[in-house]
Amino acid sequence: MENHFTKFKTIRPDPAYTARSRGYILSAPQVAREPFSIRTALTRAFQSGAAFGLSAALIFLLASGLSLLNKEVLAPAVLSALDPQSLHSELDNLNIQFKIAQLSYYDTAPQKVAMALNEASANAPASDANKTTSHDTSL
Numbered sequence: 514m515e516n517h518f519t520k521f522k523t524i525r526p527d528p529a530y531t532a533r534s535r536g537y538i539l540s541a542p543q544v545a546r547e548p549f550s551i552r553t554a555l556t557r558a559f560q561s562g563a564a565f566g567l568s569a570a571l572i573f574l575l576a577s578g579l580s581l582l583n584k585e586v587l588a589p590a591v592l593s594a595l596d597p598q599s600l601h602s603e604l605d606n607l608n609i610q611f612k613i614a615q616l617s618y619y620d621t622a623p624q625k626v627a628m629a630l631n632e633a634s635a636n637a638p639a640s641d642a643n644k645t646t647s648h649d650t651s652l
Contacts, residue, residue: 547553
């Protein structure tokens with residue numbers, strides 16, 4: 514591992530690349546710092562304050578607009594769903610529907626069971642019938 518690190522120390526960039534990069538860096542324009550003045554300090558402070566104030570105003574307008582939209586458009590639907598009286602009537606209707614489905618099942622179930630037993634007894638081989646009766650007598 515140490516051998517690899519010592520190899521990294523010997524790595525050098527290509528001399529042509531070094532000369533070209535140094536030339537690009539040194540040919541870049543050098544910007545002199547402006548001397549401090551109260552006018553530039555106040556201008557920068559005003560710009561920062563204006564940007565912050567406009568951002569806060571935009572956030573406030575968006576939030577108030579969304580709450581107004583929620584209050585006028587979405588709230589009636591949500592509140593009507595939470596009305597206890599409508600919930601009770603909906604629950605009663607649901608219970609009635611379950612009872613009707615259960616009654617219709619109980620109405621048709623005995624007929625279906627009788628048909629299935631008749632088919633099973635008609636299709637059962639004679640040897641299976643004897644085995645069944647021998648088990649029934651042992652009980």
